[in-house]
Amino acid sequence: MEPVIGIDLGTTNSVVATLRENRVEVIPDDRGNRLHPSVVGFLPSGEILIGHAARARRHVDPKNTIYSAKRLIGQSIKNPIVRLAMSTLPYQCEEGPNEQPLIVVRGKKYTVPEIASYILAHLKRCAERHLGAPVSKAVITVPANFTDSQRQATKYAGELAGLKVLRILNEPTAAALAYGFGRALDAKLAIYDLGGGTFDVTVLQIRDKIFEVLSTGGDTFLGGDDFDRTLVDRLAAEFMSRQHVDLRGNPEGWSRLTTACEQIKCKLSQEEAVAGTIHDLATGGGGKPLQLDFEVTRGEFEQLIAPYIDRSIQACQEVLVASGLGSAALSDLILVGGSTRTPLVRRRVAEYFGRAPQTRINPDETVAYGAALQSAALVAGGLDPAKFYSLLLDVCPRGLGIAVAGGYNETIIERNTPVPVERTRNFTTSKDFQTEVQIQVSQGEARQFTDNERLGVLALFGIPSRPRGETVIEVTFVIDGDGILNVRARDKLTDQETRATMKVIGAPEREGEGGPPPNDLLPSPM
Amino acid sequence: MSERVRAAIQQFVDRAYAALEQTDYYRVLGVSSAASELEIRNSYYKLAARLHPDIHGDEVDPVFRGRLTTVYSRVVEAYKVLSDRRKRADYDAALAQGMLRMTAGLKIRPRAEEGISDANARKFYQLAQKAMADGDGRSALMNLKIAMSSEPDNPVLREAVTRAEGMVKSGGGRGS
Numbered sequence: 001m002e003p004v005i006g007i008d009l010g011t012t013n014s015v016v017a018t019l020r021e022n023r024v025e026v027i028p029d030d031r032g033n034r035l036h037p038s039v040v041g042f043l044p045s046g047e048i049l050i051g052h053a054a055r056a057r058r059h060v061d062p063k064n065t066i067y068s069a070k071r072l073i074g075q076s077i078k079n080p081i082v083r084l085a086m087s088t089l090p091y092q093c094e095e096g097p098n099e100q101p102l103i104v105v106r107g108k109k110y111t112v113p114e115i116a117s118y119i120l121a122h123l124k125r126c127a128e129r130h131l132g133a134p135v136s137k138a139v140i141t142v143p144a145n146f147t148d149s150q151r152q153a154t155k156y157a158g159e160l161a162g163l164k165v166l167r168i169l170n171e172p173t174a175a176a177l178a179y180g181f182g183r184a185l186d187a188k189l190a191i192y193d194l195g196g197g198t199f200d201v202t203v204l205q206i207r208d209k210i211f212e213v214l215s216t217g218g219d220t221f222l223g224g225d226d227f228d229r230t231l232v233d234r235l236a237a238e239f240m241s242r243q244h245v246d247l248r249g250n251p252e253g254w255s256r257l258t259t260a261c262e263q264i265k266c267k268l269s270q271e272e273a274v275a276g277t278i279h280d281l282a283t284g285g286g287g288k289p290l291q292l293d294f295e296v297t298r299g300e301f302e303q304l305i306a307p308y309i310d311r312s313i314q315a316c317q318e319v320l321v322a323s324g325l326g327s328a329a330l331s332d333l334i335l336v337g338g339s340t341r342t343p344l345v346r347r348r349v350a351e352y353f354g355r356a357p358q359t360r361i362n363p364d365e366t367v368a369y370g371a372a373l374q375s376a377a378l379v380a381g382g383l384d385p386a387k388f389y390s391l392l393l394d395v396c397p398r399g400l401g402i403a404v405a406g407g408y409n410e411t412i413i414e415r416n417t418p419v420p421v422e423r424t425r426n427f428t429t430s431k432d433f434q435t436e437v438q439i440q441v442s443q444g445e446a447r448q449f450t451d452n453e454r455l456g457v458l459a460l461f462g463i464p465s466r467p468r469g470e471t472v473i474e475v476t477f478v479i480d481g482d483g484i485l486n487v488r489a490r491d492k493l494t495d496q497e498t499r500a501t502m503k504v505i506g507a508p509e510r511e512g513e514g515g516p517p518p519n520d521l522l523p524s525p526m
Numbered sequence: 527m528s529e530r531v532r533a534a535i536q537q538f539v540d541r542a543y544a545a546l547e548q549t550d551y552y553r554v555l556g557v558s559s560a561a562s563e564l565e566i567r568n569s570y571y572k573l574a575a576r577l578h579p580d581i582h583g584d585e586v587d588p589v590f591r592g593r594l595t596t597v598y599s600r601v602v603e604a605y606k607v608l609s610d611r612r613k614r615a616d617y618d619a620a621l622a623q624g625m626l627r628m629t630a631g632l633k634i635r636p637r638a639e640e641g642i643s644d645a646n647a648r649k650f651y652q653l654a655q656k657a658m659a660d661g662d663g664r665s666a667l668m669n670l671k672i673a674m675s676s677e678p679d680n681p682v683l684r685e686a687v688t689r690a691e692g693m694v695k696s697g698g699g700r701g702s
Binding site for chain 2: 207210212324377378391392393417418420421422423426470472474478481492493495
């Protein structure tokens, strides 16, 4: 049978694995590296480098070396947090159709899924070489709190790379699958997953082969990159005061400083203080290269990153409450993601959950490991007890709703509802003789519609003109196993239906213009 | 999955689908109303292991797939309510008054009307009855028309239309 693979497509690094003869193998590249940098480098010759080969280009050619693309995938370029992330990236972005960011490299424009597809195609090739067989099917992981459009864009990236995406799998759930593999467990777990750019926390229950997610939450813009940035800001300020040069206008220097700060951060996980010199940050008077001598103590670093860790602990609190469990009921705590190597993170999380974290798990590889298991389970399918299988009962991370009159958000699917799921609600018009209804869809729990993340809009035209309240629109939300939403709406009198025409913000494959925010629906009394 | 297992599951789904709008959450999960939290969870896991769409990834029959999704969604809905102590207490109170379902915002859905099997038809029939009770024949008629779009030949609905029409003719069409 054709091998299937599991891919952890990370902000900073990616990992690919497969299940072979009931054992999970992490697949190396041709140099033996098991962690593949999520970097794509565009050479002047037109050649494209990916992974390790591309990473070194970050200092040489920062404008044409794309990294951290996961921070932009499926996002609206208008999102203020995305703009902030973009301001720290040395490469150029501009607005494309559907508000999506386009990355401009050597005069050519690439969508973010295209960039991601280069990385996925590289992993596919690594797997094919390692396994000596073609690979066309994969499970790809995403942060549990990824929005609908981020999931769609990731899936699309997989398709562009020539992969049939069997499942978009939540990263913490994948970690749990890895943890539970081959053990008959009856356990309740907390998974704290802090990666390069995103943070998830998930509480789940495992019994034998069933993995039931009880609750999940997190922050799509919180990760080790933020730790790096606090150091970059601190050292850039120091450089400014000593050399009177602002590195912000200097992508090469900025990129060098960023890389140095990443290394300082990693060293501070082992050492109490790190000192050294960063060379060639800028050019001074007379063409003299400028350098920065620095010393950072762990205490200083911990002060800088404490607010970020506080934010993650806050999310842990919410998720634990939503799970209905107390921390005493948990049987284990699992840390996933490279950023959980930071001692302050380990300390604070252990303190919050009142237990030492599980240490058998490799925080870098465990997500890909779980993805490989899930890919095998999905291919095996069925209920044949002789075969290995596991069943994931995952949830949608955030509530999904539509805009109703008064600017409010009406939830149709509550957060932490198990997926796949289908829910139908009726709505009615609030204005007389409305012949057109726009249904604005959002993700989030806020009462005010605009405080939530807009996902898209779908329109119903040609509704017979009737007094307000007499038109009844039946809105059905379907979330599939990938956590991807499909919305359809039906005018109940004419039976006219619009299906799957939702314009998804930040998604690359569909085009269209956003309409004005209409406030023209009311929950129907039934 | 063996053909025998698949056939058994399909039969189960067809039966559950047909009875869905008359089934309370306990029956959806196949437990008694006194079931413990553990029993509820056990039953949910057992049903998930048979009905979860991942188990039926290679299923090609669109009718079966659709029914499976609907039935499985209801299993999940029932589990979400019955596994939460507070929601379960609310549901028990609602069930005692004949309500079978709770949806987002804990809105309560009324029990099936005699003689109307389609869920939507029933909802609009009930609205029509409410409108008629308010003396609003016009709204009643509108709701009945929607109900009849699902069940055009239902005698209960036809009889109600006659009543509503009479009400409109005698000047009970508020707002017209």
